[in-house]
Amino acid sequence: MIRFENVSKTYEGQSKAALLNVNVEIEKGEFVFLVGTSGSGKSTFLRLTLREHRTSKGHIMVAGKDLNRLPNWRIPQMRRQIGTVFQDFRLLPNKTVAENVAFALQVIGKPRAHIRKTVPEVLELVGLDGKEDRMPDELSGGEQQRVAIARAFVNRPMILIADEPTGNLDPGTSVGIMKLLDRINRTGTTVVMATHDVSIVDQMRKRVIELENGHVVRDESRGVYGYQH
Numbered sequence: 001m002i003r004f005e006n007v008s009k010t011y012e013g014q015s016k017a018a019l020l021n022v023n024v025e026i027e028k029g030e031f032v033f034l035v036g037t038s039g040s041g042k043s044t045f046l047r048l049t050l051r052e053h054r055t056s057k058g059h060i061m062v063a064g065k066d067l068n069r070l071p072n073w074r075i076p077q078m079r080r081q082i083g084t085v086f087q088d089f090r091l092l093p094n095k096t097v098a099e100n101v102a103f104a105l106q107v108i109g110k111p112r113a114h115i116r117k118t119v120p121e122v123l124e125l126v127g128l129d130g131k132e133d134r135m136p137d138e139l140s141g142g143e144q145q146r147v148a149i150a151r152a153f154v155n156r157p158m159i160l161i162a163d164e165p166t167g168n169l170d171p172g173t174s175v176g177i178m179k180l181l182d183r184i185n186r187t188g189t190t191v192v193m194a195t196h197d198v199s200i201v202d203q204m205r206k207r208v209i210e211l212e213n214g215h216v217v218r219d220e221s222r223g224v225y226g227y228q229h
């Protein structure tokens with residue numbers, strides 16, 4: 001589903017590579033944690049997968065497409081297959097919960113009848129039924145993240161990318177968010193999540209890829225956050 005072939009990325013004006021000779025293959029339906037200290041290259045890995053940046057060297061294949069060869073006009077279509085969730089939720093503050101989720105479908109031209117049917121279904125899936133008419137600032141952080149996940153998932157993307165989705169949440173709330181991401185993964189969506197959350201990674205026992213100075217230094221199928229001693 002996602003393949004990095006000898007990928008290096010050096011940002012403009014930088015002498016040090018943010019990623020160096022990265023080779024990673026992520027299969028359809030996998031759940032992968034991306035870990036590593038601050039600056040190790042996790043966000044760069046995710047941004048390259050979304051083609052927010054181009055590689056300096058090497059190739060990235062997403063769903064069989066070589067991102068280097070993708071013309072700019074096809075990028076929006078490619079990104080529709082990838083849902084994104086961030087630490088800071090990024091909801092539209094002047095829209096209700098239901099409108100935030102519906103908006104993701106409106107912008108890609110889905111018919112009104114489809115939107116009316118799908119939005120309540122996905123809000124129920126994320127545990128927000130009954131809260132569809134609230135504004136984002138009337139929700140807890142965990143609830144706001146559920147809205148963001150509903151919005152990312154409402155189009156049933158093949159891949160869900162999550163950059164520190166529990167970074168602003170307390171441990172109990174984080175567990176709930178992880179259960180939700182796990183449930184989404186079980187529907188067949190490939191999930192790639194960058195995180196510093198030790199206890200979440202240790203509890204979930206999923207594949208762990210560790211980056212250090214832009215290199216992959218560990219790739220374990222049922223890993224923990226740190227090295228096992």
Ligand SMILES: Nc1ncnc2c1ncn2[C@@H]1O[C@H](COP(=O)(O)OP(=O)(O)OP(=O)(O)O)[C@@H](O)[C@H]1O
Pocket residue numbers: 011012014017018036037038039040041042043044045
């Ligand atoms: N837009 C940019 N321009 C120049 N350098 C950048 C840019 N984005 C990231 N970098 C550099 O690339 C390296 C990797 O950064 P990246 O954001 O990928 O790390 P990270 O592992 O996601 O860190 P964090 O855990 O703090 O989010 C760092 O040295 C960073 O300073």
